[in-house]
Amino acid sequence: MIPTTELKLSAIAKDVRKAKSEALVIAVGQGGDGPVLLENPLSAKSAQALADALPLLGVTGAADEVHRLPGLPESGTDVLVLAGVGKLPPGNAVTIETLRRAAGSAVRQLAGVQSVALGLPAATVAEAAAVAEGAALGAYAFNEHRSRENDGRRPVAEATVLTPVAADKQLAKALKRASVLGRAVNATRSLVNQPPSHLYPESFAAAAAQMAKGLPVKVTVLDEDKLEKDGYGGLTGVGKGSMRPPRLVKVEYAPARAKAKLAFVGKGITFDSGGLSLKPAAGMMTMKCDMAGAAVVLNAVLAIAELGLPVKATAWLCLAENMPSGTASRPSDVLTMYGGKTVEVLNTDAEGRLVMADGLAAASEEHPDVLLDVATLTGAQMVALGSRVGAVMGEEGVRDAVKAAADRAGELFWPMPLPEELRSGLASQVADLSNMGDKYGGMLTAAIFLREFVGETAGVRIPWAHLDIAGPAFNEGSPHGYTPKEGTGVAVRTLVAYAEDVVARSA
Known part of the structure; x- marks a missing residue:
């Protein structure tokens, strides 16, 4: 049997603490005047404080950039992860593929973490599906022929998408599709x-x-x-x-x-x-x-x-x-x-x-x-x-x-x-x-x-x-x-x- 990796996907609409995840991922983009913190599940006060600190933290928002910070009490996670999405278009509306890549990059680089909550912009079923699919594609490792598997190389096993459309029946279908595609691509x-x-x-x-x-x-x-x-x-x-x-x-x-x-x-x-x-x-x-x-x-x-x-x-x-x-x-x-x-x-x-x-x-x-x-x-x-x-x-x-x-x-x-x-x-x-x-x-x-x-x-x-x-x-x-x-x-x-x-x- 050809071994592959599979990510357990779910979605919730409100309190990130209900995800019971080890890490919370939120998005940062490259704006004209510096890094921009995108829509996220943090409180307004915490989000503003974090946005103000981004330049001091060396965060640029470049694509594939991932910064780990100590988790905030309100998130219920040990780690807060800032994932770059790259240059932002006017209005800061990121594309479906940008979301897919940002989620995948974050999950890929968080190998060794068991579970993550994905707080990237996901106001629609299409956006939430892109986040889920990217995560499923990013959760991959090939360790079959190593004499001793390194736990630090284990891919993320569980991901929860934070989205206001979590209860939408179409999202349930989209999550299944993301899981099937992730498994098929990873098997390939x-x-x-x-x-x-x-x-x-x-x-x-x-x-x-x-x-x-x-x-x-x-x-x-x-x-x-x-x-x-x-x-x-x-x-x-x-x-x-x-x-x-x-x-x-x-x-x-x-x-x-x-x-x-x-x-x-x-x-x-x-x-x-x-x-x-x-x-x-x-x-x-x-x-x-x-x-x-x-x-x-x-x-x-x-x-x-x-x-x-x-x-x-x-x-x-x-x-x-x-x-x-x-x-x-x-x-x-x-x-x-x-x-x-x-x-x-x-x-x-x-x-x-x-x-x-x-x-x-x-x-x-x-x-x-x-x-x-x-x-x-x-x-x-x-x-x-x-x-x-x-x-x-x-x-x-x-x-x-x-x-x-x-x-x-x-x-x-x-x-x-x-x-x-x-x-x-x-x-x-x-x-x-x-x-x-x-x-x-x-x-x-x-x-x-x-x-x-x-x-x-x-x-x-x-x-x-x-x-x-x-x-x-x-x-x-x-x-x-x-x-x-x-x-x-x-x-x-x-x-x-x-x-x-x-x-x-x-x-």
Whole structure:
């Protein structure tokens, strides 16, 4: 079983002492004339005294800034925590995502504290939900492989949101959603953080089946013999260099009276050495994260099932380990992909698109209304957009809908084009196409390659978009907001929000 962390969430409307928490978190922003204490549950007298003292305390209100002070008797907590929200807009009205990040940053930095009360501005259900979700995302730690767990690294276990809408029935639903999303994102992070010695195609498939227990989903696992028999040439071709054979895992949630059929395909390279086109040593150091796309689509479908959304959602996990050996695929080999198309392998380090091709072709056979794929696919994505912003490409309507869902979820994605002239770069002298294209625009060329394997319904290509998360899936820098170091779980919330938007549009 993949361990994860889960935050117990609740809400109260009035006396903070009823929360029985160890720490009270309130917000400070950066105003034009200095730090500004935002709306909080303190008495007017205490709030004014604290506001006057902020400059003397060295508090600036910068994002991710957290100051701990002794608790006030009126709060009933041992610690008062001042959490920065960053620069304030006119009127000091902070955005939903600002609240989400501030709550997540505070909870993340309060690891070692058992319980917190969150007294950030939360006058509406949407604001209270953002505070709860940020807290759920911030309460994460990965200590599974430490010889002795350090109690100081334990994440916060309980959080109470202080809000005047605590009794609103919609908030109860929002708190459940925040809890489900937090658990799904944290499970994705834990999968990504697993070392390749522990997470490989077979163990990943077993973990998926274990994580799905108790939910109304069906898990089907295709082993190496079935993949070979059925012609999954991408998965078998990439996986044959490893002693750990590939798997294709299908996770299906199919409620009665579903309003739409969604298919999610995820890249699951549990370790990427580059194969015979070997990466340099430094390039391998983070390659345990090359299965992030598969972790995302798995947990997105499990979250959709737990939330009971009226959509059929199917995740396809394309799992393989890309290793060099005497049995590995060679540059110039030709692979026959699932469905019959042939691909000349010019570079064995462009392997993700090969396993994804099989998954896209298989998912297309079920004729979903929309097909989305998620992958840590190209280094070119990071060249184009940096380490925090993902790319989304594909059919314009789907691409823009994914971007809108990401914006609502608070995840950073940017729409990118698919220039048709790049298709000619994939031409092969011996096969239907090659797995490498022109030197420039590698992210776009990779997406154009994937598009070749998206099927049709009634002669029309299935609406499709590709999410390249090579940069934002794995945080090599310092933690920030609700984002920890290493696995981030990015794109889970976007896929869930997309499914919710599909439901809303069909109402």
